[in-house]
Amino acid sequence: LGSAQPPKLRADARAAGSLTVATQAPPLAATAGGAPAPVAGGERVALRMDAGSIASLGGIANFDGLHWLEQPQLAGDANELSFGAWIYLLQVPEAAQPESSGSMKTIAATKISGCKYDQLRAPGWSLFVHEWGTTNRQLRMSWSDERSACHELFSQTALVPFDQWAHVGFSLSTVANRAVLYLNGQVIADTANGIGNYVTGGQALPVAQAEIAHRAIWKTTRFFVGAHMPQNDKSHAGSHIFMGSLGDMWLAHTAEQDIHQALRDMAAPANARSSSSSEVLQLYFAVGAPPTNARSGEFLEAKGVDGQGQVDVVKWAEKPMLREPEPAS
Numbered sequence: 510l511g512s513a514q515p516p517k518l519r520a521d522a523r524a525a526g527s528l529t530v531a532t533q534a535p536p537l538a539a540t541a542g543g544a545p546a547p548v549a550g551g552e553r554v555a556l557r558m559d560a561g562s563i564a565s566l567g568g569i570a571n572f573d574g575l576h577w578l579e580q581p582q583l584a585g586d587a588n589e590l591s592f593g594a595w596i597y598l599l600q601v602p603e604a605a606q607p608e609s610s611g612s613m614k615t616i617a618a619t620k621i622s623g624c625k626y627d628q629l630r631a632p633g634w635s636l637f638v639h640e641w642g643t644t645n646r647q648l649r650m651s652w653s654d655e656r657s658a659c660h661e662l663f664s665q666t667a668l669v670p671f672d673q674w675a676h677v678g679f680s681l682s683t684v685a686n687r688a689v690l691y692l693n694g695q696v697i698a699d700t701a702n703g704i705g706n707y708v709t710g711g712q713a714l715p716v717a718q719a720e721i722a723h724r725a726i727w728k729t730t731r732f733f734v735g736a737h738m739p740q741n742d743k744s745h746a747g748s749h750i751f752m753g754s755l756g757d758m759w760l761a762h763t764a765e766q767d768i769h770q771a772l773r774d775m776a777a778p779a780n781a782r783s784s785s786s787s788e789v790l791q792l793y794f795a796v797g798a799p800p801t802n803a804r805s806g807e808f809l810e811a812k813g814v815d816g817q818g819q820v821d822v823v824k825w826a827e828k829p830m831l832r833e834p835e836p837a838s
Contacts, residue, residue: 553695554772556676562778563595563674563756564825568794570735571821571829572751574601574610576813577736578800578820583807584789585619585732586633587762592617593678593691593775595756597829598638598646600671609745609814610752613649614638615736616677617758619727620653622737622747633727635737636679637749638669646671648697650679650690653725660709662688662719667697672828674756678775682764686722689768691775696768734758734792734800734809735820745814754829760790794822 560567570578594616613622619633622641635651646668651661662679669675669692678691690698690705698705700719707716731738735751757778765771791803800809800822811818823829 552768552772554776556694556776557778558674560825564794565757565778566793566795566798567825568796568798568822569597569754569756569825569829570794570800571754571823572735574607574750574752575815576811576818576820577615577748577750578734578809579812580732580734580790580802580807580809582730583732583760583802583805584730584762585760586727588683588726589681589762589764590634591678591680591761591764591771591774592636592759593676594636594758595674595676596638596669596751597674597754597756598669598671599753601752603644606752607750607814609748610750611746612639612642612644613749614751614753615733615749616751616755617735617760618733618737619731620651620658620738621740622659622749632725634681636677637737648677648690648692650681650688650698652681652688652721654720654723655725657710659711660707660719660724662690662698662700662705662707662716664690664692664697664705667692667695674827676775680764680771681721681724682766683722683724683726685764685766686720687764687766688719688721689771691772694772694776696772699768732760732790736812739812748814750814756794756825758790758792759788761787762789763787796822796824798822 596616598614615635615637618635620635632653637649639645640647640649647663648669649661649663651659676693680689687701689696696704700716700721703716705716707714707719735755736748739745740747765774788804792800793803794800802809811820813819
């Protein structure tokens with residue numbers, strides 16, 4: 510629905526710090542009967558779910574499906590790669606989603622969406638929620654090679670919750686020929702151990718057949734937060750801009766293969782990772798300050814479908830973005 514406008518959003522007035530520290534990892538998706546959906550073989554660690562872990566500088570960025578952030582000078586892809594971020598996925602009726610935010614909701618990317626391989630724009634990776642054409646809450650990590658620009662790793666059972674904070678992440682290793690996907694402190698897909706699901710070009714294949722070693726590495730320096738790389742469409746339908754909030758985010762040119770250590774790294778608050786020389790992005794949000802990569806000191810630029818960019822940074826809250834109540838009839 511290209512003419513649809515996003516719902517009016519507001520920052521919740523609850524005070525930061527109202528969440529307690531979890532004694533164990535928060536639950537993943539629930540089955541129809543209400544029990545947590547199991548992830549066979551998935552390792553797990555406890556996560557801190559407090560304001561200091563989600564928003565180190567006290568702020569979060571609100572994304573309305575029309576605007577995103579970009580760092581023009583960032584090596585966002587490498588042979589060895591790890592990424593982590595806090596997200597709050599807003600549940601929005603389909604009719605209220607702008608065309609630029611249809612279906613998939615992008616967390617971060619270096620590439621365009623779609624399966625057609627384009628050597629100028631398709632190399633790289635993307636991380637998003639929802640299988641294309643659905644709102645099924647699957648966390649999907651996509652990469653490209655010369656055969657297809659949509660190799661996707663995901664879990665059919667471990668789903669991103671609506672209207673709750675969740676931690677997401679992945680690692681990609683061409684050396685180990687391995688991809689791992691994380692949600693809320695748990696491994697939900699791992700090509701080396703046969704966990705999760707894998708599709709390429711819409712065709713489901715055994716996870717073990719996923720080939721990372723020859724993926725196409727993005728050699729330029731554009732990195733997108735909250736959107737895929739823009740394509741040549743005025744509607745930005747291929748951008749799949751995020752709707753909800755993003756907290757702390759990091760990116761590193763390394764891919765830890767000891768899964769227990771990798772889980773500890775994923776679970777560590779982003780601001781505790783400053784000693785890692787492999788970090789290329791540490792993104793924290795502060796109210797009243799422009800979004801800045803703490804590793805390089807460079808500002809991220811706000812972009813928009815209307816040619817103007819505005820991504821609001823507000824104080825962290827447990828429920829940061831809620832639709833305003835409908836006026837009484």
